[in-house]
Amino acid sequence: VRREARGTTPATPAGWFGVGVNTTASPEVTPSLSEPASARRRALRALAAGVCLLVVRPAKAAPEELAAALHETFGGRSITPGKVTLELPKLAENGAVVPVTVTVDSPMTEREHVKSIHLFAEKNPLPRILEVRLGPYNGRARVASRIRIADSQQITAVAVLSDDTLWSAAVQVEVTVTGCGT
Amino acid sequence: MSKLGNARVRVPERAKRGEVIEIRAMIEHPMESGFRLNNVGKPIPREIVQSFSCEYGGREIFRATLHPAVSTNPYFLFYTVATASGELLFTWKDDRGGQATHTARLEVTEP
Numbered sequence: 001v002r003r004e005a006r007g008t009t010p011a012t013p014a015g016w017f018g019v020g021v022n023t024t025a026s027p028e029v030t031p032s033l034s035e036p037a038s039a040r041r042r043a044l045r046a047l048a049a050g051v052c053l054l055v056v057r058p059a060k061a062a063p064e065e066l067a068a069a070l071h072e073t074f075g076g077r078s079i080t081p082g083k084v085t086l087e088l089p090k091l092a093e094n095g096a097v098v099p100v101t102v103t104v105d106s107p108m109t110e111r112e113h114v115k116s117i118h119l120f121a122e123k124n125p126l127p128r129i130l131e132v133r134l135g136p137y138n139g140r141a142r143v144a145s146r147i148r149i150a151d152s153q154q155i156t157a158v159a160v161l162s163d164d165t166l167w168s169a170a171v172q173v174e175v176t177v178t179g180c181g182t
Numbered sequence: 183m184s185k186l187g188n189a190r191v192r193v194p195e196r197a198k199r200g201e202v203i204e205i206r207a208m209i210e211h212p213m214e215s216g217f218r219l220n221n222v223g224k225p226i227p228r229e230i231v232q233s234f235s236c237e238y239g240g241r242e243i244f245r246a247t248l249h250p251a252v253s254t255n256p257y258f259l260f261y262t263v264a265t266a267s268g269e270l271l272f273t274w275k276d277d278r279g280g281q282a283t284h285t286a287r288l289e290v291t292e293p
Contacts, residue, residue, distance in 0.1 A: 097253045098253075101259075121251060125217050126251065128249045128251070130249060131246065131247045132247075134260075137238075137263055138243060138261050138262055139261050139262060142261060143259065144257075144258070144260075145246075145253075145258050148253055149251075
């Protein structure tokens, strides 16, 4: 009785929900399961993975397009990582509506403030997401919005400061349901 | 016909002079990206809100340029320093020449 309980309980959730894709668990499970059932399960899982790969890989803008967009917007000026905080969920369940917040470390005074913030996507059909213009009258360099993310990728925020220096932050976002086509 | 729908704006009713206030603005709009296909496989033409701006006391304090990667019903949160009592004017423009505006009143008290 004890062996049966050990064998079957972990097998059910792993099999049905496809959570335990770790192959290390299968040898433990096999004795209490009939051989064909587990083989079929493994085959189905492999097939499902294959189908996902085929479906979720449409042609997308390459990172070169991001580089081109950055060059077009900022010329050849150098962009330094820092001063910018880009808040995005690590895992976005719905790529069609992803909350984003950009905060720039700036006193927002007449002498020292943020002039603009630019958001870029590496693998969306178009690299540009949005641009906002700010000034000392904002008091606080923080902006939030909701954006579309087509595929798991890196999102980049670039801030232009009043001294014309460029600062950036990048965040990798994993997307479960694509934001393209929605 | 412009697809710009109802606007929802949140501005505090009053603030002390010099206080940094939070502003939220959203407008109903499908933000049709131009990358979607209809039921017969033809692309649905792009129709998006192109720009959003906010003027406070006649001066522009926020401007956003939107691309198709901004979600349906575009939403923005930003801040401004309360300087004087007055009106905030919010303007959205779409790529079909449509425009929508919304105003909000802010009372500024002495600190």
